Amino acid sequence: MRTDASRNRSRILEAARELFAATGPDVTMRAIARRSGVGVATLYRHFPTREALIAAAFEQELAHCDRLTEEALADPDPWRALRVVVDQAVSGHHGKRGFPPDFPDTGARERILGNVTELVRRAQEAGALRADFMTADLALLVQASDSAASPAAARRLVAYLLQSFSARTAPLPAPVPVSLLGVEFG
Template sequence: MWLVGPRRGSLGTGTSGPDLEASHVRTDASQNRARILDAARELYAAKGLDVTMRAVARRAGLGVATLYRHFPDREALVVAAFEHELADCDRLSEEALADPDPWRALRGVVDHVVRAPTGNWAFRAESLDEVKTGEARARAMTNITELVRRAQESGDLRADFSPSDLALLVQASDSLSATSPAAARRLVAYLLQSFSARAAPLPAPGPVSVLGADFG
């Protein structure tokens, strides 16, 4: 005798009918949102924040109408992409803070940011709405400051190093990253050596904005 499973709409343990269709819709929407954010981050890193919504939709392989269903305007997309970028930074910095070697942890974060294809545009995103991105900025800066403090307390990082110097490092390598990633990594390696506690004293830091917060 053939065993026949529950028919569509009948009682059974599987998901069927409207519930299954709704699940597919939610999955598609989630995947589309992720594609949009990935495309936006790539374009912001390569071309800055003036990229059009149409360009983002084209990079994501989606229609403009689909993009607007997720993000009603350009500002909403930029803020969401910024927060997504900082969420990645949060995960990276939390892993680094768990590393028992503070100097290795700090160098690892810097190396990752320089190597990542979308890893540095957030450091240039100074025009974002402070109210909408303030929490993400504060969380990122807390982790960065703690990484710096640990490396200084271990005696590996020079005492006159400022968290704003990380932004200077990223900005210095930024122009090279698009054309020669290898050259950018080499420049960063040179700069990291100068951050060692055994290097010569530095001049006082000048004013610079890191994730929208002013240091100097």
């Protein structure tokens, strides 16, 4: 790729990430092109579809989540592993609008969800995580942390919520449908 083309691609991705984080995934391609300082045709040359742009814009976050969950599976303490994943996910997510509900299907997304489900299963099997906890409850936790005023407040809220996930607490109300990485649960 030529230097100017590479620079344009980087500017488009940076603008897309900023606008997705600020306003969500419904931002127009025209707004992304305008923010990046390129024409709409240039944007479409690099990313022929909206899905291609979304996948590329969130590629780094998805790769980080993939590595994080893979490393957590190697931890012999399933409760600590799950807490680390949750803490890191919330820290990286605060102030952003997150993955769009129509996030393109990728192998990384499926691995992450499989890894998180396995972490939940292990923590429950170890007796550390309440039996009525569902993987989708993590989406609720991330969504709740978005309302916090700062990253520090979000981490404190998550610490409180993680305590409530302990197997030594009272039963929860019935689960509700939620979305995590574009997958509907519940």
